[in-house]
Amino acid sequence: MSNPCKNGIVLIGFMGAGKSTVAAELGHSCRLPVIDLDQEIERRSGRTIPEIFEHSGEEAFRQSETEALRGLLDQAPLILATGGGVTGRAENWPLLRRLGRVVYLRVSWETVLLRIGSGQGRPLARDRVRLQALFEQRLPLYEEADLVIDGEGGTPASIARDILRKLYWEKA
Ligand SMILES: Nc1ncnc2c1ncn2[C@@H]1O[C@H](COP(=O)(O)OP(=O)(O)OP(=O)(O)O)[C@@H](O)[C@H]1O
Ligand SMILES: O=C(O)C1=C[C@@H](O)[C@@H](O)[C@H](O)C1
Protein backbone atom coordinates (compact mmCIF):
# COMPACT_ATOMS: atom_id res chain seq x y z
CA MET A 1 0.00 0.00 0.00
CA SER A 2 1.64 3.27 -1.04
CA ASN A 3 1.26 6.49 -2.98
CA PRO A 4 0.28 5.18 -6.45
CA CYS A 5 1.95 8.09 -8.24
CA LYS A 6 5.27 7.88 -6.43
CA ASN A 7 7.25 5.90 -9.02
CA GLY A 8 5.66 7.52 -12.07
CA ILE A 9 3.25 5.86 -14.53
CA VAL A 10 4.10 4.90 -18.11
CA LEU A 11 1.16 3.93 -20.33
CA ILE A 12 1.72 1.47 -23.15
CA GLY A 13 -0.69 -0.08 -25.65
CA PHE A 14 -1.80 0.03 -29.24
CA MET A 15 -2.86 3.13 -31.20
CA GLY A 16 -6.24 4.28 -29.90
CA ALA A 17 -5.90 2.47 -26.55
CA GLY A 18 -6.44 5.81 -24.81
CA LYS A 19 -2.87 6.38 -23.56
CA SER A 20 -2.83 10.15 -24.19
CA THR A 21 -6.35 10.65 -22.83
CA VAL A 22 -5.83 8.57 -19.68
CA ALA A 23 -2.41 10.19 -19.05
CA ALA A 24 -4.12 13.59 -18.93
CA GLU A 25 -6.63 12.19 -16.39
CA LEU A 26 -3.80 10.78 -14.25
CA GLY A 27 -2.24 14.23 -14.29
CA HIS A 28 -5.25 15.53 -12.33
CA SER A 29 -4.48 13.14 -9.46
CA CYS A 30 -0.68 12.91 -9.49
CA ARG A 31 1.49 15.93 -8.99
CA LEU A 32 3.91 14.84 -11.71
CA PRO A 33 4.75 16.18 -15.17
CA VAL A 34 2.50 14.68 -17.90
CA ILE A 35 4.35 13.98 -21.12
CA ASP A 36 3.22 12.51 -24.42
CA LEU A 37 6.17 10.78 -26.08
CA ASP A 38 4.88 11.45 -29.62
CA GLN A 39 4.66 15.17 -28.83
CA GLU A 40 8.09 15.08 -27.21
CA ILE A 41 9.59 13.58 -30.39
CA GLU A 42 7.89 16.26 -32.48
CA ARG A 43 9.13 18.99 -30.15
CA ARG A 44 12.72 17.70 -30.18
CA SER A 45 12.88 17.25 -33.96
CA GLY A 46 10.74 20.22 -35.02
CA ARG A 47 8.91 17.83 -37.38
CA THR A 48 5.57 16.04 -37.22
CA ILE A 49 5.52 12.26 -36.92
CA PRO A 50 4.15 11.80 -40.47
CA GLU A 51 7.00 14.05 -41.71
CA ILE A 52 9.61 11.96 -39.88
CA PHE A 53 8.19 8.74 -41.36
CA GLU A 54 7.97 10.25 -44.82
CA HIS A 55 11.37 11.92 -45.00
CA SER A 56 13.54 9.68 -42.80
CA GLY A 57 11.67 6.37 -42.50
CA GLU A 58 10.43 4.27 -39.58
CA GLU A 59 13.90 3.27 -38.32
CA ALA A 60 14.86 6.94 -37.88
CA PHE A 61 11.58 7.49 -36.04
CA ARG A 62 12.33 4.56 -33.72
CA GLN A 63 15.79 5.99 -33.01
CA SER A 64 14.25 9.37 -32.15
CA GLU A 65 11.78 7.56 -29.88
CA THR A 66 14.60 5.85 -27.93
CA GLU A 67 16.54 9.14 -27.71
CA ALA A 68 13.44 10.97 -26.46
CA LEU A 69 13.00 8.34 -23.72
CA ARG A 70 16.65 8.75 -22.69
CA GLY A 71 16.18 12.52 -22.67
CA LEU A 72 13.31 12.19 -20.19
CA LEU A 73 15.24 10.21 -17.59
CA ASP A 74 16.28 13.25 -15.60
CA GLN A 75 12.60 14.26 -15.26
CA ALA A 76 11.52 10.90 -13.77
CA PRO A 77 9.17 10.03 -12.17
CA LEU A 78 6.50 11.23 -14.58
CA ILE A 79 3.22 10.36 -16.25
CA LEU A 80 4.13 9.26 -19.75
CA ALA A 81 1.85 8.36 -22.67
CA THR A 82 3.99 6.42 -25.14
CA GLY A 83 3.52 5.70 -28.84
CA GLY A 84 2.07 2.30 -29.76
CA GLY A 85 5.37 0.92 -31.08
CA VAL A 86 7.65 1.79 -28.17
CA THR A 87 7.69 -1.78 -26.85
CA GLY A 88 9.26 -3.11 -30.06
CA ARG A 89 12.85 -2.23 -29.12
CA ALA A 90 14.28 -4.28 -26.26
CA GLU A 91 16.51 -1.35 -25.23
CA ASN A 92 13.41 0.80 -24.56
CA TRP A 93 12.12 -1.45 -21.74
CA PRO A 94 14.68 -0.52 -19.06
CA LEU A 95 14.17 3.14 -19.98
CA LEU A 96 10.38 2.84 -19.64
CA ARG A 97 10.81 1.14 -16.26
CA ARG A 98 13.07 3.92 -15.00
CA LEU A 99 10.42 6.49 -15.94
CA GLY A 100 7.52 4.80 -14.13
CA ARG A 101 5.46 1.68 -13.46
CA VAL A 102 4.63 0.32 -16.90
CA VAL A 103 0.85 0.00 -17.37
CA TYR A 104 -0.70 -1.67 -20.43
CA LEU A 105 -4.08 -0.29 -21.54
CA ARG A 106 -5.58 -3.36 -23.15
CA VAL A 107 -8.26 -2.85 -25.82
CA SER A 108 -9.73 -5.09 -28.53
CA TRP A 109 -9.12 -4.70 -32.25
CA GLU A 110 -12.75 -3.54 -32.65
CA THR A 111 -12.14 -0.70 -30.19
CA VAL A 112 -8.92 0.29 -31.97
CA LEU A 113 -10.83 0.59 -35.26
CA LEU A 114 -13.58 2.66 -33.67
CA ARG A 115 -11.16 4.97 -31.89
CA ILE A 116 -8.59 5.69 -34.59
CA GLY A 117 -11.17 6.68 -37.21
CA SER A 118 -9.48 7.55 -40.48
CA GLY A 119 -6.05 7.05 -38.87
CA GLN A 120 -4.99 10.57 -39.75
CA GLY A 121 -1.62 11.53 -38.27
CA ARG A 122 -0.74 7.85 -37.70
CA PRO A 123 1.42 6.68 -40.63
CA LEU A 124 1.17 2.98 -39.70
CA ALA A 125 -2.64 3.10 -39.61
CA ARG A 126 -3.15 3.72 -43.32
CA ASP A 127 -3.25 0.06 -44.38
CA ARG A 128 -5.85 -1.74 -42.22
CA VAL A 129 -4.66 -5.28 -43.10
CA ARG A 130 -1.09 -4.50 -42.06
CA LEU A 131 -2.37 -2.62 -39.03
CA GLN A 132 -4.27 -5.67 -37.78
CA ALA A 133 -1.18 -7.87 -38.26
CA LEU A 134 0.84 -5.33 -36.26
CA PHE A 135 -1.82 -5.35 -33.52
CA GLU A 136 -1.66 -9.14 -33.18
CA GLN A 137 2.13 -9.19 -33.33
CA ARG A 138 2.43 -6.63 -30.52
CA LEU A 139 -0.05 -8.12 -28.04
CA PRO A 140 2.47 -10.44 -26.30
CA LEU A 141 4.93 -7.54 -25.93
CA TYR A 142 2.40 -5.32 -24.18
CA GLU A 143 1.65 -8.13 -21.72
CA GLU A 144 5.21 -7.67 -20.34
CA ALA A 145 3.93 -4.57 -18.52
CA ASP A 146 3.97 -4.35 -14.72
CA LEU A 147 0.19 -3.93 -14.71
CA VAL A 148 -2.53 -4.74 -17.26
CA ILE A 149 -5.70 -2.62 -17.25
CA ASP A 150 -8.95 -2.92 -19.22
CA GLY A 151 -8.84 0.15 -21.46
CA GLU A 152 -12.35 -0.08 -22.88
CA GLY A 153 -14.60 -0.86 -19.95
CA GLY A 154 -15.11 2.69 -18.73
CA THR A 155 -14.51 6.39 -19.18
CA PRO A 156 -10.95 7.79 -19.26
CA ALA A 157 -11.52 9.06 -15.68
CA SER A 158 -12.70 5.67 -14.38
CA ILE A 159 -9.77 3.92 -16.12
CA ALA A 160 -7.35 6.37 -14.48
CA ARG A 161 -8.97 5.61 -11.09
CA ASP A 162 -8.63 1.88 -11.74
CA ILE A 163 -4.90 2.31 -12.43
CA LEU A 164 -4.36 4.33 -9.26
CA ARG A 165 -6.34 1.85 -7.15
CA LYS A 166 -4.30 -1.10 -8.44
CA LEU A 167 -0.98 0.69 -7.98
CA TYR A 168 -2.02 1.71 -4.46
CA TRP A 169 -2.45 -1.94 -3.49
CA GLU A 170 0.84 -3.05 -5.07
CA LYS A 171 3.54 -4.21 -2.67
CA ALA A 172 5.93 -1.33 -1.98
N1 LIG B 1 -12.04 5.14 -22.26
C1 LIG B 1 -12.41 5.71 -23.40
N2 LIG B 1 -13.67 5.62 -23.85
C2 LIG B 1 -14.04 6.18 -25.01
N3 LIG B 1 -13.20 6.83 -25.87
C3 LIG B 1 -11.93 6.95 -25.48
C4 LIG B 1 -11.46 6.39 -24.25
N4 LIG B 1 -10.13 6.64 -24.16
C5 LIG B 1 -9.80 7.33 -25.27
N5 LIG B 1 -10.88 7.52 -26.06
C6 LIG B 1 -10.90 8.20 -27.37
O1 LIG B 1 -10.18 7.36 -28.28
C7 LIG B 1 -9.38 8.14 -29.16
C8 LIG B 1 -7.92 7.69 -29.04
O2 LIG B 1 -7.44 8.01 -27.73
P1 LIG B 1 -5.92 8.44 -27.49
O3 LIG B 1 -5.48 9.44 -28.53
O4 LIG B 1 -5.83 8.84 -26.05
O5 LIG B 1 -5.20 7.06 -27.77
P2 LIG B 1 -3.64 6.74 -27.79
O6 LIG B 1 -3.50 5.44 -27.11
O7 LIG B 1 -2.89 7.91 -27.22
O8 LIG B 1 -3.34 6.59 -29.35
P3 LIG B 1 -1.93 6.80 -30.15
O9 LIG B 1 -1.06 5.63 -29.84
O10 LIG B 1 -2.34 6.78 -31.58
O11 LIG B 1 -1.35 8.09 -29.70
C9 LIG B 1 -9.62 9.60 -28.76
O12 LIG B 1 -10.61 10.12 -29.64
C10 LIG B 1 -10.16 9.53 -27.34
O13 LIG B 1 -11.04 10.59 -27.05
O1 LIG C 1 2.04 2.22 -33.09
C1 LIG C 1 2.99 2.84 -33.62
O2 LIG C 1 3.99 2.26 -34.11
C2 LIG C 1 2.95 4.32 -33.64
C3 LIG C 1 2.01 4.96 -32.84
C4 LIG C 1 1.93 6.43 -32.76
O3 LIG C 1 1.59 6.81 -31.43
C5 LIG C 1 3.25 7.09 -33.17
O4 LIG C 1 4.25 6.84 -32.19
C6 LIG C 1 3.70 6.56 -34.50
O5 LIG C 1 2.72 6.92 -35.45
C7 LIG C 1 3.92 5.04 -34.47
Ligand SMILES: [Mg+2]
Ligand atom coordinates in the same frame (compact mmCIF):
# COMPACT_ATOMS: atom_id res chain seq x y z
MG1 LIG D 1 -1.37 9.11 -27.98
